Amino acid sequence: MAYPLVTISNVDMRYGGAEGILAVKDLTLSVAKGEFAAVVGPSGCGKSTLMKLVTGLHIPQSGVVMVAGERVTRPVSIVGMAFQNPTMLPWRTTLDNILLPLEIVERHRKRLRANKAEYVAKAEKLLETVGLKGFGSKFPWQLSGGMQQRANLCRALIHEPDLLMLDEPFGALDSFTREELWCVIRDLHAAQGVTIVLVTHDLREAAFLADKVFVMSSRPGRILQERRVPFERPRDLDILYKPEFNDLVHELRGAIAEARIAV
């Protein structure tokens, strides 16, 4: 665990002018490089605002957001994002969808045409990693929801981001598919050393995947608790049925329940 990749210090973020809604207040947290952090909280607690602050889509009114040692004042292209809605473009094949970020990110878009084969090979390797080998030529609407979400992860990773921001990426999936994808993301994290921030309302998901879990309060959001997850890696799905695991989930649940009542 090296230096912090993401630090948020005393950030206030208000929507809609001075009298608008205060989404987060005095938000402070930090995520070390290579770490897997999860953010949980009651609904409407500003989790999505947190996503947008870190990626530079929103600039806070006060406080400082730092990513990779630089203050965030505009979108930072070293992140990949994935949302609950896979938002694959239906007119592109899965492979072309995955290559889309390369057509945008400055340092890749100039090289893309000349080095297409290299990038395609990389995309196919990623597809294989998430269990979609051979599906690159399919259109997204020919894939199931779970497969689309796997492709979505590939798209978020294709430009080798230092930071992966996931906003409830597995929320719309059935529980078996979700557990499969937990393992996919666990293995990606282990293999690529990417820093991951996962926003979720699934406490078991947070506890299974993360190194540390932030509990946010209801609006205006701030960090109520920071819990380290003590379990050894690599973690197996069996851990979900261990008493220590359930105790941790139970505690987190208690913290959220308090967060809903408080304020």
Add this chain to the structure above:
Amino acid sequence: MSAGTGRGFNWLNAAPWVYTIGLFVIWEVSVRAFGIAQYILPAPSVILNAIVEFWPAIWKNSLQTLYTTTVGFLLAVVGGLALGLLVGWSKTIYAGLYPIMVGFNAIPKVAIVPILVIWFGIGTIPAVLTAFLISFFPIVVNVATGLATIEPETEDVLRALGAKKMDIMLKVGIPRSMPYFFGSLKVAITLAFVGSVVSETVASNTGLGQMMSAAQSQFNVPLVFAGLIMLAVEGIAMYALMAWIERRTTGWAHRGQMAQ
């Protein structure tokens, strides 16, 4: 249903023809059975006779109407696409132009024809312009809608990577609005016929609209109906062409979940 199912007759494919022929048969039989006068409702056989009898004039005027309609429609495609992209590009332009366009669209186009005649004289140009004016609104609205309904998540993903407005438009907005655009062509081509025929009826020396109004003043009702049949044929043909283009270009949008 039919006796020889199995490799039987494909009723679904035959249905358009069967129903159309059925309509004409019922029409013919009713006119004969009730003895309806020819100057009220001519039977299809009488109309067919009129088409044969007046074919040179019908053919010439049909081509004229098809020509004014198509030119007006093509102008509407170019203008509608351009304005649609502009309106979809920026919320300010959208807010500014939308009420003007709605107001403009609310004006019955037949009321504009006299003004066009003052400016351009009677004939081809007012017909083309009326077809253009009436058919371009649905194209603008549809293209702008396609651009305005980009999923915010898609936009966030791309903007976080440093995408400019132009990137988002080229990679997402424009391809995404194409099904709306091609869908609107089917509506627009039908409206373009309305525009050109209205203009021809009011102020022209050529075209099916003019031919029908002249025939009507001579109580040549079969010829009026012959003109209507020709308009229907042209309308169906152009509609089918647009539907074919739509399927060819944006097939992906018609195969289930376009956006979840």
